[in-house]
Amino acid sequence: xxxxxxxxxxxxxxxxxIVPAISKDIEGIATVLRESFPGKAKYYKIRSWEHESKKIxxxxxxxxxxxxxxxxxxxxxxxxxxxxxVTPTVRIEWIAVAKSFRRRxxxxxLFDHLTRWITTTFFDQQVRITLRARTDVQNFYRKLGLxxxxxxxxxxxxxxxxxxLDQSGAARNGK
Ligand SMILES: CC(C)(COP(=O)(O)OP(=O)(O)OC[C@H]1O[C@@H](n2cnc3c(N)ncnc32)[C@H](O)[C@@H]1OP(=O)(O)O)[C@@H](O)C(=O)NCCC(=O)NCCS
Numbered sequence: 128x129x130x131x132x133x134x135x136x137x138x139x140x141x142x143x144x145i146v147p148a149i150s151k152d153i154e155g156i157a158t159v160l161r162e163s164f165p166g167k168a169k170y171y172k173i174r175s176w177e178h179e180s181k182k183i184x185x186x187x188x189x190x191x192x193x194x195x196x197x198x199x200x201x202x203x204x205x206x207x208x209x210x211x212x213v214t215p216t217v218r219i220e221w222i223a224v225a226k227s228f229r230r231r232x233x234x235x236x237l238f239d240h241l242t243r244w245i246t247t248t249f250f251d252q253q254v255r256i257t258l259r260a261r262t263d264v265q266n267f268y269r270k271l272g273l274x275x276x277x278x279x280x281x282x283x284x285x286x287x288x289x290x291x292l293d294q295s296g297a298a299r300n301g302k
Contacts, residue, residue, distance in 0.1 A: 143233060145240045148184055148192040148204070155201030156180040156194065163223035183221065191217065193240055195224070195233050202228040205237040207256075217245055219258035238271050246286055253287025 148156060157176040164171055173179045183192045183206035195203030203224040210216040219241075224233045245254050259279050260268050273281040 142197055143202070143236060144196045145193050145203075145236060146196060148194045148206075150181075150184060152194055152201060153177060153180045153184070156183070156192075156204050159201055159204050159223050159225050160221060162226060179221075191241065191244065193237055193244075195228075195237055197228065201225075203233045203237050205241055207241060212255075214253055214255050215249060216255045216257055217241070219256065222258075234267065235271060242285055249286055251286065253284060255282055255284050257282045 154177070157180040160180065161176045168175050168179075171179075182188075183190050189209040189211075190206060191209060192204070192206040194201050194205075204221060205219065206221040207217050207219045210218055222234060222237060224237075241256075245256070256273070258268070258273070258281055260273075260281050261279070265275065265279075265281065268281050271283070273283040275281050
């Protein structure tokens, strides 16, 4: 095992701070998204990465956006939307980690932060997290506990007082 590498990864992880994004972060967010989603912005049905970065800060439109910061530099972004469906849904629209910071637990840390935020915000309500995942990234989401439910869509249910009952029911049914 390469010990130097492991030490560097450990120090990176402990140096990461996850915070809500604000307007001064627009450029940094756009940089991470542009690098992570190559090709023309039009392909992703957006006007430009700067425009999209501004858009995902609109909490009045239901956006929930967190960034991962390493020594003052934005190295990760997670942007989701709260949809007011019967069972509240939080749909992850973008998740990206700067190339040189991947596979160090930052994507998972962003997702875990969102999960904690949902648990605090929705208290004992059940919330469904959904997203559309490319085939090559589905295993990343599987590791976070999401499962496929058709045509690239994945979901995970969190919270809710019925969780225990549901789980024992699932166990009885052998699922
Ligand atoms: C997908 C992405 C956000 C993952 O971020 P990351 O910080 O590298 O992920 P983490 O290090 O937190 O990985 C968590 C776990 O998932 C695994 N994992 C990460 N990326 C993976 C991938 N592409 N395929 C399979 N497993 C993956 C890790 O090995 C780790 O597993 P472990 O807990 O057993 O060690 C990042 O690769 C990225 O920005 N990709 C480009 C943008 C993108 O494709 N976004 C998703 C669009 S659907």
